[in-house]
Amino acid sequence: MRRPWIVGVLLAGLLLGACGDPASGPEQSPPDPALPTAAASPTTTTRQRPAASPAAATTPTTAGAAAKAPTVVYLGDSLAMESQKVLGQSLRDQVNARYTSAPYSGTTLCDYLEGTGERSLVPPADKAATLVRSLRPDFVVLQFWGNSWGYTPCMDGITYDKEPATYFKRYAADMRRLTEQIADAGAARRPRIIWVSQGPDPMTPERIRTVNALYAARAAASHDLVADAGRTVSPAAARYTWAQYLPCTTYEHDHPSYCTQPGRDRTALHRDDDYLHFCLAPTTSTPKPCPVRSPGIARITREITRVIANHVG
Numbered sequence: 001m002r003r004p005w006i007v008g009v010l011l012a013g014l015l016l017g018a019c020g021d022p023a024s025g026p027e028q029s030p031p032d033p034a035l036p037t038a039a040a041s042p043t044t045t046t047r048q049r050p051a052a053s054p055a056a057a058t059t060p061t062t063a064g065a066a067a068k069a070p071t072v073v074y075l076g077d078s079l080a081m082e083s084q085k086v087l088g089q090s091l092r093d094q095v096n097a098r099y100t101s102a103p104y105s106g107t108t109l110c111d112y113l114e115g116t117g118e119r120s121l122v123p124p125a126d127k128a129a130t131l132v133r134s135l136r137p138d139f140v141v142l143q144f145w146g147n148s149w150g151y152t153p154c155m156d157g158i159t160y161d162k163e164p165a166t167y168f169k170r171y172a173a174d175m176r177r178l179t180e181q182i183a184d185a186g187a188a189r190r191p192r193i194i195w196v197s198q199g200p201d202p203m204t205p206e207r208i209r210t211v212n213a214l215y216a217a218r219a220a221a222s223h224d225l226v227a228d229a230g231r232t233v234s235p236a237a238a239r240y241t242w243a244q245y246l247p248c249t250t251y252e253h254d255h256p257s258y259c260t261q262p263g264r265d266r267t268a269l270h271r272d273d274d275y276l277h278f279c280l281a282p283t284t285s286t287p288k289p290c291p292v293r294s295p296g297i298a299r300i301t302r303e304i305t306r307v308i309a310n311h312v313g
Contacts, residue, residue, distance in 0.1 A: 076143035108147030
């Protein structure tokens with residue numbers, strides 16, 4: 001297991017890159033028997049607009065099920081970039097969702113705010129409110145590690161290491177503004193926002209704890225939801241202790257390709273050279289969805305899917 005203090009020099013490259021060469025195809029999770037299944041449809045690509053899933057012959061039952069199929073928009077940073085195809089496939093398989101993803105590596109909440117102009121890394125067409133107005137989603141899933149090192153211009157140079165109190169104040173304010181913009185764009189059809197909690201960070205464990213608390217507080221204040229995906233990639237008895245390997249879950253035992261070291265009853269969540277991302281393929285300079293099966297991504301996306309499935313209808 002690597003030492004957390006030797007990876008700091010790699011941070012900029014790791015945050016800007018998500019995994020892999022998509023030529024080998026995106027990883028896909030097997031169907032989850034714990035959730036209702038639906039017909040599969042082609043995998044999504046970044047910023048792909050939703051298409052109707054294939055439908056069986058129309059009956060009163062299938063017509064009712066189709067009416068409840070949710071539309072989901074997935075936004076975020078490199079963690080969302082690497083997970084986007086797996087989440088899209090999971091949502092289509094489990095809840096027959098119409099799905100659009102528009103993640104950008106290296107971003108944070110302010111990048112998705114309208115009104116940030118050239119200071120944003122996200123183009124106007126993919127701002128959260130713009131996508132809500134055009135797609136009318138039922139859910140907007142937001143997954144952000146919490147950019148703390150000042151890469152994106154819209155953070156105005158505020159970083160956690162230099163100004164932690166200012167950083168958290170700004171982060172909370174951006175959460176509120178983004179919620180308001182999404183709500184205003186949705187109007188009478190306001191989507192539910194799902195804030196995705198983050199897993200442990202060996203460099204700034206208390207920062208992640210506070211960011212997750214802000215997500216929970218924001219969700220409670222605006223009657224939205226939290227998907228505690230970070231819990232699924234944390235030790236059972238130590239939520240904020242980073243681990244490269246965790247014991248294989250029942251799901252991973254049932255789907256052996258997700259239990260990477262069955263002889264030791266454990267699976268890999270991170271590569272040796274990347275403590276942040278969950279893709280087990282090398283990080284590249286051009287961000288792309290993860291091209292290999294990765295247990296951490298499967299755990300995170302299954303939890304997001306579970307939360308949506310529990311609130312559909």
